[in-house]
Amino acid sequence: MQSKPRHRSCKVIQHRLAWVVAFWLCGEISALAQVPVMYTGPDPLEKMDFNQMYLDQVNRHAKESEQRRKQDKDLIATGVVSALDLEAPNKAVEEFNRATSLMKAQHSKEAITHLQKAIKVYPKFVSAHIGLGLAYVDQEDIGNAKSEFEAAANLDQKFPGSFLNLGLVALWLKDFATAQPQLERAASLRPKDARILSTLAYAQNGTHQYQHALETAQRVHALEHKGMANVHYVAASAAMSLNDFETMERELGFFLSEDPTNAFAPMARQNLAALTHNRAVRAADAARPSQATTLVASLRPQTFPNSDRLKAQLSALGDESDGGTCEDCGALADANPTAEAGNSDVALAPGLPTHAGAWTIRTNVDQVTMFFSVSSHGHMVNDLQQSDIRILDDNKPPEKVVQFAPQSKLPLRLALLVDTSGSVHDRFSFEKHAATKFVEKMLSGTSDLGFIAGFSQETTVTQDFSGQAGELGKGIEKLANGGGTALFDAVSLACWKLAAYPESERVARVVVILSDGEDNSSHSTLKQSIQAAERTGVTIYTVSTREDRGDKTDADRVLEVLAERSGGEAMFPGDILTLGKSFDKLHDLIRSRYFVAYKPADFQPNGSYRAISIIAEKDGKRLQVRARKGYHARLEASHN
Numbered sequence: 001m002q003s004k005p006r007h008r009s010c011k012v013i014q015h016r017l018a019w020v021v022a023f024w025l026c027g028e029i030s031a032l033a034q035v036p037v038m039y040t041g042p043d044p045l046e047k048m049d050f051n052q053m054y055l056d057q058v059n060r061h062a063k064e065s066e067q068r069r070k071q072d073k074d075l076i077a078t079g080v081v082s083a084l085d086l087e088a089p090n091k092a093v094e095e096f097n098r099a100t101s102l103m104k105a106q107h108s109k110e111a112i113t114h115l116q117k118a119i120k121v122y123p124k125f126v127s128a129h130i131g132l133g134l135a136y137v138d139q140e141d142i143g144n145a146k147s148e149f150e151a152a153a154n155l156d157q158k159f160p161g162s163f164l165n166l167g168l169v170a171l172w173l174k175d176f177a178t179a180q181p182q183l184e185r186a187a188s189l190r191p192k193d194a195r196i197l198s199t200l201a202y203a204q205n206g207t208h209q210y211q212h213a214l215e216t217a218q219r220v221h222a223l224e225h226k227g228m229a230n231v232h233y234v235a236a237s238a239a240m241s242l243n244d245f246e247t248m249e250r251e252l253g254f255f256l257s258e259d260p261t262n263a264f265a266p267m268a269r270q271n272l273a274a275l276t277h278n279r280a281v282r283a284a285d286a287a288r289p290s291q292a293t294t295l296v297a298s299l300r301p302q303t304f305p306n307s308d309r310l311k312a313q314l315s316a317l318g319d320e321s322d323g324g325t326c327e328d329c330g331a332l333a334d335a336n337p338t339a340e341a342g343n344s345d346v347a348l349a350p351g352l353p354t355h356a357g358a359w360t361i362r363t364n365v366d367q368v369t370m371f372f373s374v375s376s377h378g379h380m381v382n383d384l385q386q387s388d389i390r391i392l393d394d395n396k397p398p399e400k401v402v403q404f405a406p407q408s409k410l411p412l413r414l415a416l417l418v419d420t421s422g423s424v425h426d427r428f429s430f431e432k433h434a435a436t437k438f439v440e441k442m443l444s445g446t447s448d449l450g451f452i453a454g455f456s457q458e459t460t461v462t463q464d465f466s467g468q469a470g471e472l473g474k475g476i477e478k479l480a481n482g483g484g485t486a487l488f489d490a491v492s493l494a495c496w497k498l499a500a501y502p503e504s505e506r507v508a509r510v511v512v513i514l515s516d517g518e519d520n521s522s523h524s525t526l527k528q529s530i531q532a533a534e535r536t537g538v539t540i541y542t543v544s545t546r547e548d549r550g551d552k553t554d555a556d557r558v559l560e561v562l563a564e565r566s567g568g569e570a571m572f573p574g575d576i577l578t579l580g581k582s583f584d585k586l587h588d589l590i591r592s593r594y595f596v597a598y599k600p601a602d603f604q605p606n607g608s609y610r611a612i613s614i615i616a617e618k619d620g621k622r623l624q625v626r627a628r629k630g631y632h633a634r635l636e637a638s639h640n
Contacts, residue, residue, distance in 0.1 A: 082126035082152075082159040092122040099131055105309070106316050106525050108138035126152045130161050137169070145169060160189040164196055167203065176206030187216075194225035201234050210238035214247065221254065229258035233268065249275050261461035263497035270502050305518060305546070305553035313488075313519070313526040314557055366605070366634070368393065369597040371407060371508060371539055371567060372627030373589055374616045380592040381623055382406070384616060391598060392613040398598035403506070407593040411507045414442060414450035415494040418476065419515035419545060421456045421485040428481045431514055431545060431579065436476050438512075438583035440469040442590070451497070452476055455490035456483030457521045465501060487515055488522035491529035491540065491562065499536035506597075509538045510590055513562065516545045517555030526558060533566040534631055540566040541590065543582050547575050567628035605634050 088096075095118035102111035115132040118125055133148030146169050153162035163186040170179035183200040190196055197220045204213035217235035220228065232255035239248035252268045252275075259265070374381040386404040391397065418435060420428070443450055452463040452475035463475020491511065498509045511533070519526075533540055542559040556572065563570040569589060573582040600610065611630040616623040 082156040082161075084124045084156055085127050088118075088122045088125050088128075092118040092125055092128065095121065096125070096128050096131065099128075099135070103131070103135065103138075105312050106138075106527075107312065108135040111135045112139070124155055126156050126159055126162070129155070130165060133165060137172075142169060142172065158189060160186040160193070160196065163189070164199070167199065171199070171203060171206075174206075176203050179203045180207050180209075192223055194220050194223045194228055194231075197223075198225070198228045198231040198234075201231050201238075205234050205238050205241075208241070210241045213238040214242075217251065229255050229262060230264070232258070233264055236268070236271070245275055245278070261464055263493065263500040266465060266501045305516065305555035307518070307520070307554065309520060310518070310554035310558060314554060314561070316525065317527055317530070317561065366603050367402060367597055367599050368398075368612075368631065369506075369537055369595070370612070370628055371593045371595050372614050372625055373593045375624045375626070376621065380588055381616075381618065382592050384594060384618065388616055388618050389594075389596070390615040390617075391596065392611075392615075393598070393600040394602070394610040396601040399601040401596065401598045403595065403597040405595050407508050407595055408591055410595055411445060411447040411449070411505070412443065412590075413498050413501060413507050413509045414439075414448070415498055415509075415511045416450060416452050416472075416476070417459075417490050417494055417511060417513045417515070418452070418454050418479055419456075419485065419487070419513075420454040420479050420481050421483055421518070428479075432476050432479060434579045434583055435514060436473045437580065438587065439472045439476070441584075441587050443467060443469055443472070449501070452479070453490065453494060454479040455486055456481075457486055458483075459486065459490040459493050461497075484521035485515075485518050486521040486523075487513070487517070487519040487558070488524040488526055488529040492524045492532040495529075495532040495536045495538045498538055506595070508590075508593070508595065509536065510568075511538055511540045512586065513540065513542045513559070514545060515542070515559070517542070517553075517557075517559040519558070526561065530562065530565050533562075534628075538566060539568045539590075539593075539628075541568040541586055542570045543579070543586065544570070544572045545579075546572065565629070567626065569626060603633065608633055 095114045099111040099114035099118065102108070102114065112132060112135045115128050115135060118128040119132065122128070129148045129152035133145040133152070136142070136145035136148065146166065149162055149165045149169065152159065153166060156162070163182045167179040167182035167186065170176070170182060180200070180203040183196065183203050186196045187193070187200050197216050201213045201216040201220065204210075204216060214235050217231050217238075220231045225231065232251045236248045236251040236255065239245070239251060249272060252272050255262070255268050256265055256272075262268075374384060386401065389404075391401070416435060416439060418431070439450060439452075442448075446467070449465045449467050450472055451461060451465050452472055453459050453461045462478040463472050466472055466475075491513070494511045495509075498511070524532075532538075540562050542563045544556065544559055546553075546556065556570075559572075560570040562568075569586075571582045571586065573579045596614075609630055609632050612628060614625045614627050616625050
């Protein structure tokens with residue numbers, strides 16, 4: 001089978017999908033500990049002879065034992081645990097539970113030690129092997145991860161989780177041929193598991209078994225599959241490869257009806273429009289047979305600003321450049337790639353918390369694109385020429401500068417994320433008013449588009465992509481207050497939704513966040529949301545809703561990190577009266593940026609971090625530049 005060009009979004013299968021599977025499979029391991037038999041003695045006021053009391057106790061114990069046996073059988077039958085796990089001694093279970101708590105807090109490195117101890121105590125602990133494999137995945141140690149999943153599979157051939165994770169690892173490496181049989185094995189053990197079947201459909205599409213992919217998607221559709229509408233997007237891709245446009249249209253219809261605000265909904269609508277056009281042309285006998293295939297594009301819990309959760313998220317970041325190679329980073333490369341017929345693959349797009357396993361099309365271009373702003377003593381500089389700037393990528397000048405232009409010449413793609421959690425209740429109405437005025441001013445070009453989303457425990461798109469300020473204003477007005485806060489999930493979703501919108505030219509992608517910076521509900525991590533911005537070429541700007549001007553909090557630092565690591569800026573108005581002025585400054589910042597695309601010198605697709613430095617000078621004066629500090633090069637997958 002010929003390998004197709006690799007690209008950044010298919011270098012990795014989402015960590016999140018793996019973690020969802022992990023806690024689905026292993027999260028209830030505490031239930032493995034023996035259910036204690038509680039002795040509840042008789043009320044001393046009651047008169048009951050000893051024999052009767054003894055018989056009642058025996059009967060009670062028998063019922064509890066039977067109930068426990070039934071619970072164990074149910075756990076095994078539903079694929080939650082392996083039968084071998086039920087024999088795990090308490091000490092091993094205790095170590096596993098400690099590791100599970102660490103994993104949930106994103107401390108996978110520390111979790112590895114406890115999982116290794118659990119396995120040492122009980123080598124046949126299947127769930128511990130899987131948990132250890134997932135911890136290695138989080139540490140980007142794919143070799144050890146695969147070994148642990150294989151160990152789990154060898155211990156229990158009837159446990160689906162081992163084979164599912166082996167399939168996910170293979171998909172991570174874009175090895176569809178290896179992934180498919182592992183996923184087929186998992187599906188044979190859990191034939192009604194929609195998540196396993198959805199992943200299998202993706203693998204089958206990758207091995208060009210399009211009819212099988214369609215059949216698997218139909219199996220998913222017959223099951224409860226909330227949150228997995230993307231299987232229909234894969235089915236549509238398979239149908240297109242078979243030139244079965246009727247089925248393609250049906251699957252895209254399912255996709256849009258199940259998840260109309262999905263990041264890939266605009267692409268689906270574009271495909272449907274092309275199909276409608278082709279059908280009309282064919283009806284008029286005016287279309288060539290080949291045209292039909294080329295016109296279609298491929299497819300609240302209480303929190304505090306200094307909570308332990310936020311501290312852990314910040315400490316997990318480290319320095320931008322201290323992570324060595326990045327297994328799951330694509331090129332910062334082309335920030336606005338377009339599909340090219342015959343030169344693309346349908347691929348998993350990472351970082352979509354509420355749309356796990358979304359698919360899009362990307363091409364592979366070793367070209368860096370980025371935006372930067374330039375100022376002098378706080379005033380934006382808007383008249384720079386290419387000769388006024390100097391770029392260093394990995395301490396070397398670019399091999400070639402492909403394009404340099406003011407952002408004002410590029411269409412804007414804006415995502416406005418508004419924190420609707422309970423923590424911003426008192427000032428919510430004023431914030432919505434200020435945000436509406438900002439959007440009206442921001443979308444000034446005829447080709448500018450934006451969408452509005454509110455986030456509390458979940459992210460809700462209240463107005464999808466529109467160029468009409470009035471429509472976007474209505475979307476802001478629909479935002480409802482209350483609930484927890486899932487900031488990191490919202491950022492990841494917005495980045496991939498912006499990147500998935502079908503473009504025919506370069507665009508400027510911007511996310512503006514109006515929030516206090518707290519997070520207590522995300523499945524994504526802060527690190528993953530920053531990586532999502534890097535991989536999609538999105539610049540993040542944050543406007544804090546915090547009213548006091550006290551010491552800087554961890555929530556403040558979260559807003560700063562999100563902005564600065566994507567090349568944006570964090571603003572802290574301090575009170576609602578100056579919020580409007582902050583939005584005005586933000587408008588000027590965004591519209592005064594410059595765009596540059598260049599081919600880096602001595603580029604190697606090895607996943608390493610490459611620092612970027614931009615120096616701007618005019619009339620002999622050094623100017624202040626605000627830009628992304630660097631990126632991880634894409635990583636070519638190697639197949640053994």
